[in-house]
Amino acid sequence: MKPDDFLKKATKPIYNGQVRSEVKEELRDCIEDLTEEFLSRGLTPEEAEERAVRQMGDAGEIGLQFHNVYRPKIEWLEVIWILGWAALIGGLKLSGILISPPISESDTGLRFVGILFLIVAFCDSAVEKYMDLPFLYAWAENWGGAGLGGLANASLFAAIGIGLWVRTFQQLVSLIVIVNIVLQFQRLSISRLRERKEQKYLWEIGVAEGDFDYQGKIKIDGDIKKVRMKRGQTAKKGEPLIITGIDGFVLLSENL
Known part of the structure; x- marks a missing residue:
C-alpha cells in the first residue's frame, strides 16, 4: 500500500476535518521517519517506503480507533455551561433581583421573552451544527474543546430563556435538564448525519x-451531489474530481 492510500484509509473515519488533517500529517511524519531508517539499513527507496507502511500497522484498524476517539459525542462543556448560567439567571429572578417577589402573573412578560430566547436557541443550534460553524460565539467556538466562558453560541440564549421562564426552583431544575437533553439530541443527530454523508463520499471520485x-x-456513485471546489481551482464538464471533506452538508472537492 502506498503512503497516500494508507493515510486516506487510516484517517477517513475522523469526523473533524481539521483534526483529520493534523493526524494525517503526524502519520505522514512517522512514515517518513521509518522510511529514512530503512534507507539507512540499505533498502531501496521503494522497499523502504513499503516496509515503513507495513510497520505502521493495519490502516483499517487504526481508522476504527480514530473513529472511536473523534466521533461526535455529547458536548458536556455546553451542558455544564448552560447549567451554570441558567442557574445564575434563574436564581436572580427567583430571589427577587430581576423581579420583585412574590413571582406571579406580573412576570408574564419575562416568561414570554424567555420562550423567545429558547426558540432562538434551538434554531441557532440547528443552524450552527448544520453549517458546521459558530453562529454566535466568543470563547466556546462550537464547543471544540475551548473554555467555559464567553458568549457561547446557542447556549447563551438557552440559559437566558430558562432563567426568565421559570417561577420555582423545581421548574428551574426541570427545565435545565429538559433543554440540555433536547439540545444535545438535536446537535448530536445533525453531527452524525453529516458524519455519515462525509464517510460515504470521502476520497471518492466523481x-x-x-x-x-x-x-x-x-455525479458520484450514480448520485448527483452539490460540491464546492477548493479555492483557486475550477472544474470542467466531464472532469474527474475527488471529494476531500465536507463543509456543513456540502461536499468539498478538488482536481485530481
Whole structure:
C-alpha cells in the first residue's frame, strides 16, 4: 500500500476535518521517519517506503480507533455551561433581583421573552451544527474543546430563556435538564448525519456535471451531489474530481 492510500484509509473515519488533517500529517511524519531508517539499513527507496507502511500497522484498524476517539459525542462543556448560567439567571429572578417577589402573573412578560430566547436557541443550534460553524460565539467556538466562558453560541440564549421562564426552583431544575437533553439530541443527530454523508463520499471520485469555479454538481456513485471546489481551482464538464471533506452538508472537492 502506498503512503497516500494508507493515510486516506487510516484517517477517513475522523469526523473533524481539521483534526483529520493534523493526524494525517503526524502519520505522514512517522512514515517518513521509518522510511529514512530503512534507507539507512540499505533498502531501496521503494522497499523502504513499503516496509515503513507495513510497520505502521493495519490502516483499517487504526481508522476504527480514530473513529472511536473523534466521533461526535455529547458536548458536556455546553451542558455544564448552560447549567451554570441558567442557574445564575434563574436564581436572580427567583430571589427577587430581576423581579420583585412574590413571582406571579406580573412576570408574564419575562416568561414570554424567555420562550423567545429558547426558540432562538434551538434554531441557532440547528443552524450552527448544520453549517458546521459558530453562529454566535466568543470563547466556546462550537464547543471544540475551548473554555467555559464567553458568549457561547446557542447556549447563551438557552440559559437566558430558562432563567426568565421559570417561577420555582423545581421548574428551574426541570427545565435545565429538559433543554440540555433536547439540545444535545438535536446537535448530536445533525453531527452524525453529516458524519455519515462525509464517510460515504470521502476520497471518492466523481465527474463534474458542468463547468464551475466555486459551487456545482458532480455525479458520484450514480448520485448527483452539490460540491464546492477548493479555492483557486475550477472544474470542467466531464472532469474527474475527488471529494476531500465536507463543509456543513456540502461536499468539498478538488482536481485530481
